[in-house]
Amino acid sequence: MKLYTKLALFNTISKALVFIAFFSFLPIIVKQVVFNHTDERLLVMKERVLGIVNRVGISTFIQEEGDSSYSSYNILKEEFISLEPASDTTSPFQRIENTQRNIENSVVDYRVLSYVFKMQEKNYLLEIGKSTATITELDQTIKKFALYVLLLILTITVLIDVGYAKQLLKPFQRIIEKKLKGVKHPADFDFREIQTTTTDFKYLDKSINEMMEKINAAFQREKEITSNISHELLTPISLLQSRLENIMSDPSISENAALKVIESQKTLVRLNKIITAFLMIARIENEQYLKEEAVNINLLINEVIDEIEERFEEKHIKIQIKYDAEYVFQQGNKSLLFTLFFNLINNAIKYNVTEGMIIIHSKIENGKFKVEVKDTGIGIDAEQQKVIFNRFRKHQSTDTRSYGLGLPIVRAIADFHGIEIVILANQPRGTSFVLIFP
Amino acid sequence: MNVLIVEDQKDLAGEIKIFLEKENYLCDLAFTGKIASEKIFVNNYDFVLLDLGLPDYEGLDLLKESRESNKDSSFIILTARGDVDNKIKGLNLGADDYLAKPFSLLELLSRMNAITRRKHGLKKNxxxxxxxxxxxxxxxxxxxxxxxxxxKKEFDILSYLILHKNRVLTRVQLTEHLWGDVLEENYDSNYIDVHIKNLRKKLAVYSSSDWIETVRGIGYRINS
Structure with missing residues (x-):
C-alpha cells in the first residue's frame, strides 16, 4: 500500500472514530442543553406570572371561598400554568422536574417548575409546565442536523487530507520515480535536486545522490581498470603478432621454422581471444555496452548459422530449425546477442558427436518468447550444470573437461539483456539450452 | 605513399614500418602525440596510423585537430583500449577505419588498399x-x-587471396580476416580448409582450380 493511501486511511478512520464517540455522547449533551434552555424559559415565565399576580392581586386567580384553583393550558397542551393554594405547613421552595400529568384524559410528559410562595399570610403553589414532547422533537432535529453536518465535515476533511498528503508526498514520489526506478545504469542517474521544503525528503535525496556518486566513481574506476588492463596486455600481444607476421613474410625462412612460427601464431591468437573474452565479460558487467538496437532474433540466428556453417559440415552435423514465433528484441546490443548465439550454437557443435543433430526452436510458451538449442552431444550432468556458467569453474570441480569462457560469456550477455537461461537434459542424450526472453 | 605511424610502443611501430616498407610505403614514426602533432602539421601524409593510447595526448583530440589541418590524409585508428564507444567516436571524428589491437599486418594493409581504391575511384574491380x-x-x-x-565466406576467402596474390596467406591471417570480430576462445583455424575444399569443388566444375595452391602446414596462395 502506498504511503499516502495509508495516511489517508488512517486519517479517515481516526476522524470517523472521534465522530462516532461524539455522536454517542450527543443525546446526553443535547438533552442537557435543551433542559437548561427550557428551565431558563420556565424561570422567566415564573417571574412574569408572579409579576402579573402582584399587579392584579392573587384574588383574581383564586376564589375566596373554597379551595378552587386557577389553571391555564394552551390548546395543544404544550404548556400549562396552574396556581393553587398550598397547605400552610409547606415551607416555600422551588424545584424543576420531569413528571407526567393527566390532562383531559390523556397522559402528557412535562417538565414542571413547582414554586411555593407566601402571599397575604397564605401559601400558594405555582406550577408551570412545558411538554417534553417538543423537547424530544427538538432533540431529534438537532441530532439529525448534527449528523449531516458531521458527515459533511468528515468528507471534506478527508478529501483535503488526502489531497494534502498527496501533495506533501509528491517529492517523495519523484525521488522514487526519478532516482530509483528510472535508473538502469549509474551513468543515467540524474543528480539534480528534487524540489521540496520537507527536510526529511531533502536528506533522503541527498543521501541517494551521495550513494550514487560513490557507485558511479566505483564504476568509473572499474572502467579505467579494464581499459588499462586491456592496453597493458594487448599491446605486447600486438607486437608479437606483428613480429611473427614479419618473420613469416621473409622468403628466406626455412620450412621448419615457418611451421613453428605458425604454431606460435595460433597460440598467440588463442591467448588474445582468452584475454578479450575476460575483458568482454568485465565490460558487460561494467555496463559499457549500449542497448539501443532492435534485433530480430530469428534473423540473428540465421546470421550466426551462416557464420559457422562450415563447422556443421566438418562434423557432419544436421541442423533443424523451427521458427514458430517471431521476436524483435527492442533494446538490445546486436553484436553481443550475436556472440551469445554464436557461443551457444558453437558449443552445441563442439560437444556434439559426429553426425549428430542440433535442433533450434523458437516459440511462444506461457506468453514468453523462448529459443531452445538442443544437441545430441555428450550431455551435462546435474553437478556440472551448476558450475557450467562459472568462469572459475576449474578451481571448484574435479572435472578436467573445460568448457572455456564460451558459456560464462553467454551468461553475462543474457544477464545484461534480462534473458533467463535454463539447462535441460535432452532425451535420450544431449543437452538443451532454453533462452527465455523478457 | 607516405605513412605516419603514431605509436608509443617503439617496437610495434618498428614492425609496422618493416612490413609497410616492403609494400613500398614510405614510413615516418612518431612516438608521442606532441611530435605527431608537429609532423602532421608540417608534412602531408597519405596515411596516418593513430594509436589512441598515447601517454601525452588524448588520441581523439589529436585525431580531431589533425583531421582539420590535413583534410587529404586517411586516418586509421589502432587501439588496444577497446572501449566500446571509442570506435564510434573515432569514426564520427572522421577516421577512415578502425583496427583493434592485436591486428594482423596483412589486415592493416588490406584496409589501407581498400581506402586507396575508394579514394582514387580505381575502376579496376x-x-x-x-x-x-x-x-x-x-x-x-x-x-x-x-x-x-x-x-559469402567462400567469396571472402577468394577475394582476399586475389588481393594478396603471389603471397602465402596463413590460416591465421585468413581466419582473422573472416572471423576477426567473432569472439571465440577455442579457436581453430582449420575451418578455413572446409571452405577452401568447397570453393575448389565449385570452381572445378568449370575448369581446373589448382591455381589455389596449398602451402603445406602453412596456408594458401594464388599464383598468377
Missing part, C-alpha cells in the same frame, strides 16, 4: 585468373559469363 572472372564490386565469380554461386 574485376580480376581474371585462368578464365575465371572475379568481380569485387558485385561480389560474383564468372566462368565464360556463367555465374558460379559462392557463399
Amino acid at each position: 574485376t580480376f581474371e585468373i585462368k578464365g575465371f572472372i572475379v568481380d569485387m564490386q558485385k561480389r560474383a565469380v564468372y566462368f565464360s559469363s556463367k555465374e558460379i554461386p559462392l557463399t
Whole structure:
C-alpha cells in the first residue's frame, strides 16, 4: 500500500472514530442543553406570572371561598400554568422536574417548575409546565442536523487530507520515480535536486545522490581498470603478432621454422581471444555496452548459422530449425546477442558427436518468447550444470573437461539483456539450452 | 605513399614500418602525440596510423585537430583500449577505419588498399585468373559469363587471396580476416580448409582450380 493511501486511511478512520464517540455522547449533551434552555424559559415565565399576580392581586386567580384553583393550558397542551393554594405547613421552595400529568384524559410528559410562595399570610403553589414532547422533537432535529453536518465535515476533511498528503508526498514520489526506478545504469542517474521544503525528503535525496556518486566513481574506476588492463596486455600481444607476421613474410625462412612460427601464431591468437573474452565479460558487467538496437532474433540466428556453417559440415552435423514465433528484441546490443548465439550454437557443435543433430526452436510458451538449442552431444550432468556458467569453474570441480569462457560469456550477455537461461537434459542424450526472453 | 605511424610502443611501430616498407610505403614514426602533432602539421601524409593510447595526448583530440589541418590524409585508428564507444567516436571524428589491437599486418594493409581504391575511384574491380572472372564490386565469380554461386565466406576467402596474390596467406591471417570480430576462445583455424575444399569443388566444375595452391602446414596462395 502506498504511503499516502495509508495516511489517508488512517486519517479517515481516526476522524470517523472521534465522530462516532461524539455522536454517542450527543443525546446526553443535547438533552442537557435543551433542559437548561427550557428551565431558563420556565424561570422567566415564573417571574412574569408572579409579576402579573402582584399587579392584579392573587384574588383574581383564586376564589375566596373554597379551595378552587386557577389553571391555564394552551390548546395543544404544550404548556400549562396552574396556581393553587398550598397547605400552610409547606415551607416555600422551588424545584424543576420531569413528571407526567393527566390532562383531559390523556397522559402528557412535562417538565414542571413547582414554586411555593407566601402571599397575604397564605401559601400558594405555582406550577408551570412545558411538554417534553417538543423537547424530544427538538432533540431529534438537532441530532439529525448534527449528523449531516458531521458527515459533511468528515468528507471534506478527508478529501483535503488526502489531497494534502498527496501533495506533501509528491517529492517523495519523484525521488522514487526519478532516482530509483528510472535508473538502469549509474551513468543515467540524474543528480539534480528534487524540489521540496520537507527536510526529511531533502536528506533522503541527498543521501541517494551521495550513494550514487560513490557507485558511479566505483564504476568509473572499474572502467579505467579494464581499459588499462586491456592496453597493458594487448599491446605486447600486438607486437608479437606483428613480429611473427614479419618473420613469416621473409622468403628466406626455412620450412621448419615457418611451421613453428605458425604454431606460435595460433597460440598467440588463442591467448588474445582468452584475454578479450575476460575483458568482454568485465565490460558487460561494467555496463559499457549500449542497448539501443532492435534485433530480430530469428534473423540473428540465421546470421550466426551462416557464420559457422562450415563447422556443421566438418562434423557432419544436421541442423533443424523451427521458427514458430517471431521476436524483435527492442533494446538490445546486436553484436553481443550475436556472440551469445554464436557461443551457444558453437558449443552445441563442439560437444556434439559426429553426425549428430542440433535442433533450434523458437516459440511462444506461457506468453514468453523462448529459443531452445538442443544437441545430441555428450550431455551435462546435474553437478556440472551448476558450475557450467562459472568462469572459475576449474578451481571448484574435479572435472578436467573445460568448457572455456564460451558459456560464462553467454551468461553475462543474457544477464545484461534480462534473458533467463535454463539447462535441460535432452532425451535420450544431449543437452538443451532454453533462452527465455523478457 | 607516405605513412605516419603514431605509436608509443617503439617496437610495434618498428614492425609496422618493416612490413609497410616492403609494400613500398614510405614510413615516418612518431612516438608521442606532441611530435605527431608537429609532423602532421608540417608534412602531408597519405596515411596516418593513430594509436589512441598515447601517454601525452588524448588520441581523439589529436585525431580531431589533425583531421582539420590535413583534410587529404586517411586516418586509421589502432587501439588496444577497446572501449566500446571509442570506435564510434573515432569514426564520427572522421577516421577512415578502425583496427583493434592485436591486428594482423596483412589486415592493416588490406584496409589501407581498400581506402586507396575508394579514394582514387580505381575502376579496376574485376580480376581474371585462368578464365575465371572475379568481380569485387558485385561480389560474383564468372566462368565464360556463367555465374558460379559462392557463399559469402567462400567469396571472402577468394577475394582476399586475389588481393594478396603471389603471397602465402596463413590460416591465421585468413581466419582473422573472416572471423576477426567473432569472439571465440577455442579457436581453430582449420575451418578455413572446409571452405577452401568447397570453393575448389565449385570452381572445378568449370575448369581446373589448382591455381589455389596449398602451402603445406602453412596456408594458401594464388599464383598468377
